[in-house]
Amino acid sequence: MNYLRTISAVVKKDLLHELKSREIVVSMLLFSVLTVVVFSFIFEPGSEFKNRVVGGILWMSVIFAGLLGLNKSMMSEVDGGNFSALMLAPVDRSAIFFGKAISNFLFMTIVEAITIPLFMVLYNVNIFNTGFLPLVVFFLGTYGFAILGTLFSIISVNTRTREVMLPLLLLPVMVPVILASVQALNIYVLGNDVVESYKWLKLLAVFDIIFTVVVFAVFDFIVED
Amino acid sequence: MQSFNYLFAGYTVIFVLLGFYFVSIGSKVSDLEKRVDALTEED
Amino acid sequence: MKIQKILDIFAVLMVCVALYFAFIFAPSEKVMGAIQRIFYFHVSSAWIAFFAFFVTFVFSILFLIKQNYLFDDIAESSAEIGILFCTIVLITGPIWAKPAWGVWWTWDPRLTTTTILWFIYAGYLMLRKFIDEPDKRARFASAVGIIGFIDVPIVFFSIRWWRTIHPNVVQEGGGGLHPDMTKALLISVFAFTVLYAALLLKRTHIASLTRKIDSLEG
Numbered sequence: 001m002n003y004l005r006t007i008s009a010v011v012k013k014d015l016l017h018e019l020k021s022r023e024i025v026v027s028m029l030l031f032s033v034l035t036v037v038v039f040s041f042i043f044e045p046g047s048e049f050k051n052r053v054v055g056g057i058l059w060m061s062v063i064f065a066g067l068l069g070l071n072k073s074m075m076s077e078v079d080g081g082n083f084s085a086l087m088l089a090p091v092d093r094s095a096i097f098f099g100k101a102i103s104n105f106l107f108m109t110i111v112e113a114i115t116i117p118l119f120m121v122l123y124n125v126n127i128f129n130t131g132f133l134p135l136v137v138f139f140l141g142t143y144g145f146a147i148l149g150t151l152f153s154i155i156s157v158n159t160r161t162r163e164v165m166l167p168l169l170l171l172p173v174m175v176p177v178i179l180a181s182v183q184a185l186n187i188y189v190l191g192n193d194v195v196e197s198y199k200w201l202k203l204l205a206v207f208d209i210i211f212t213v214v215v216f217a218v219f220d221f222i223v224e225d
Numbered sequence: 226m227q228s229f230n231y232l233f234a235g236y237t238v239i240f241v242l243l244g245f246y247f248v249s250i251g252s253k254v255s256d257l258e259k260r261v262d263a264l265t266e267e268d
Numbered sequence: 269m270k271i272q273k274i275l276d277i278f279a280v281l282m283v284c285v286a287l288y289f290a291f292i293f294a295p296s297e298k299v300m301g302a303i304q305r306i307f308y309f310h311v312s313s314a315w316i317a318f319f320a321f322f323v324t325f326v327f328s329i330l331f332l333i334k335q336n337y338l339f340d341d342i343a344e345s346s347a348e349i350g351i352l353f354c355t356i357v358l359i360t361g362p363i364w365a366k367p368a369w370g371v372w373w374t375w376d377p378r379l380t381t382t383t384i385l386w387f388i389y390a391g392y393l394m395l396r397k398f399i400d401e402p403d404k405r406a407r408f409a410s411a412v413g414i415i416g417f418i419d420v421p422i423v424f425f426s427i428r429w430w431r432t433i434h435p436n437v438v439q440e441g442g443g444g445l446h447p448d449m450t451k452a453l454l455i456s457v458f459a460f461t462v463l464y465a466a467l468l469l470k471r472t473h474i475a476s477l478t479r480k481i482d483s484l485e486g
Contacts, residue, residue, distance in 0.1 A: 158408065222408060
């Protein structure tokens with residue numbers, strides 16, 4: 001019970017902070033929409049070819065915006081010595097971690113909620129024409145990204161180069177999530193049989209479960225001071 | 226015959242990389258040992 | 269000190285023996301011809317790269333449990349040697365692919381996974397360079413060493429599923445090896461394992477000497 005209360009306290013703190021400053025979500029949102037717009041220069045407007053790659057463009061714009069947001073969110077935590085203070089609190093440290101991960105997840109979800117409709121208008125595609133499974137893809141993919149992204153952003157802001165390390169560490173490890181999400185989205189965009197996408201959803205779920213457990217087991221050891 | 230050129234290139238790459246690494250860590254070991262000796266003598 | 273010398277000499281000898289087996293003892297492959305002989309060192313390098321990253325994984329866990337810096341040194345050294353062998357795989361792979369399949373690169377699951385593996389551990393080694401405090405460096409690097417290795421099988425399976433959707437350009441012929449080829453392969457795997465042990469011993473020695481110098485210089 002205490003554990004859950006710690007998580008929700010951390011999430012509440014982050015949301016309040018974000019409501020005041022709006023720095024993270026606004027910069028992420030601008031970036032992801034900008035990526036969507038810039039990527040449209042790759043192909044002829046209205047060409048049929050686009051349907052086969054738009055899933056990848058949408059998901060990559062979310063990933064890159066996520067990288068930006070993770071760095072921003074952890075930098076503001078570390079700069080004021082806030083993170084060290086949190087670590088001194090007499091609560092379970094992994095609860096603080098999951099609090100941070102959930103608030104990062106929420107920030108990304110807000111960004112997705114605005115980027116996806118805009119994307120569908122700009123590219124003239126409907127990713128929901130075979131049902132609402134894309135939402136599951138975004139939920140599982142974003143969770144997997146947030147959980148490892150939060151851990152790696154803690155590591156990366158502690159290095160001399162600060163935010164440079166995060167994409168270098170995170171992107172190769174994220175390959176299964178990127179691959180699964182893009183492949184599943186492509187199936188929905190092209191209107192293929194949704195059964196084909198189930199294995200990708202399973203892969204995302206397995207990834208999420210494995211790394212939730214691993215981070216839960218490892219986190220206490222790596223932040224020990 | 227052309228296939229043999231590729232084979233030769235492949236093994237050259239392997240031995241250049243391995244040899245370079247092998248020699249470079251070997252010389253690094255002796256450098257560091259000298260420094261450790263120098264530092265412990267100072268004390 | 270003594271063991272290091274003996275291992276060095278043994279490793280060099282074994283690599284020479286493996287060369288003999290790869291070039292002279294093993295029969296020529298009928299379809300691919302001479303280039304197939306790169307197979308022995310290519311596969312051995314891949315095996316050692318994988319094994320080295322496994323060692324990093326194990327010693328990362330051990331470090332987190334025991335907090336003994338020797339384990340951290342071993343994890344670091346093994347990752348560096350792993351990158352070396354991984355690089356060899358990634359260079360010899362295309363050199364083999366070009367004459368055998370006609371292309372330098374294919375997005376074959378094994379090749380692609382090896383590439384991702386290379387990036388994961390290049391990140392690991394870079395991370396170590398960018399953290400100055402030894403205990404922070406060890407703890408954070410361990411986290412990456414553990415997560416990176418657990419990720420590898422997931423990467424492999426995701427790429428394999430991805431590649432079965434598209435038609436496969438090439439399928440590595442999985443057929444049975446000639447018994448003499450198997451022998452040559454086993455010898456070169458053994459030679460590389462000895463070489464790995466010799467390199468690891470030396471590289472760990474360097475890491476612990478560096479640590480000692482840092483503490484002496486205060």
